[in-house]
Amino acid sequence: MADLFAPGDRVRATSVDPPHHTRAPRYVRGAVGTVVEREGVFPLADDRARGLPSAPEAVYAVRFAARELFGEGDHDVTVALWESYLRAVS
Amino acid sequence: MGRINDVGGMHGFPPIERELDEPPFHADWEAHVFAMNRALIGRGVYNLDEFRDAVERLPAAEYLAASYYERWFRAITALLVAKGVCTAEEVAGG
Amino acid sequence: MGGDHGGAAASLAARVRHVEALLEQRGLVDPLELDRALEAFLARANPDNGARLVARAWVDPGFRARLLLDGNAAIGEVGVSMGGGLQEQRLKVVENTATTHNVVVCTLCSCYPVALLGPSPTWYKSEAYRSRVVRDPRSVLAEFGFALPDAVAITVWDASAETRYLVVPRRPEGTEGLDERALADLVTRDGLIGVAAV
Structure with a gap:
């Protein structure tokens, strides 16, 4: 499957609060960031933790402004997020 | 909202405590828990994501009260029971 | 006790x-x-591995460029690998400059470039560090005795997936006369995480 995102793209992190294991930290939920790079393809942790078959999927380093995440702070936080956790922002 | 391990950005935790010249393990049992976990994952008894899931599913108060390798040990024993490797009675006995 | x-x-x-x-x-x-x-x-997973990578990057601009571009490929030149854990992990090396500083955390558990730094210290795995460094890195660095000038921008890297991050600190001033081994001896594990200057 072709990658959905490229460096520079603006993306929104999922706002879903899943009942199972996930690697999308809650502090990024619903926040908009910028793709820095594609880190490679890896099976989705949410699926592997539940013993479900999981096709490798792209993971991206996504940079968020602290102000977007917390309403304060002058730093950035770069979070590694699977494609399933991200939506395009037009 | 989320699990107890998911603490990024949360308020209320104290200043960071550091230990001078900290050894890799503080007791022999910690090293054994570490090595046992690697062996079990290496043998495919469970995978790393199932292990993380088991750590995160510890009751919140237990998670916060336990030391790092204590959490690991509790997660390992929970997985051994869940995977049918040992019964809960066997794990508890001894 | x-x-x-x-x-x-x-x-x-x-x-x-x-x-x-x-x-x-x-x-x-x-x-x-x-x-x-x-x-x-x-015996294999030791912070000296990370320190040697940094010293080589400081003395060899070609290596520095290769290290930043593809960490896994470059570290073989110094005789180390990311295979110290259960499997070979992807490595991303990030460099501090006069205007930007990097600091590494795993907010969800304790992910860490163990092959290059050895087992992680308890503070790295603590809720205190994991909760606070993403929100207020300057205060956290200050607790480590590291006062970063306000003009230096901070990027926190949360190791939430399959990549492990390693920080290349800035080379201290006045170290022009030191050889690679002596430079490696200056580099600390905390510097490689980003909570110390070097």
């Missing part, structure tokens, strides 16, 4: 031995093999 605490640790040690014995009976672990694996791991 109080008597209570010591007693709890002793009972935990006994329970670990008990479970290990159960696993041995089932042929899932071999205590001798565990000891050997642990010894080999501790």
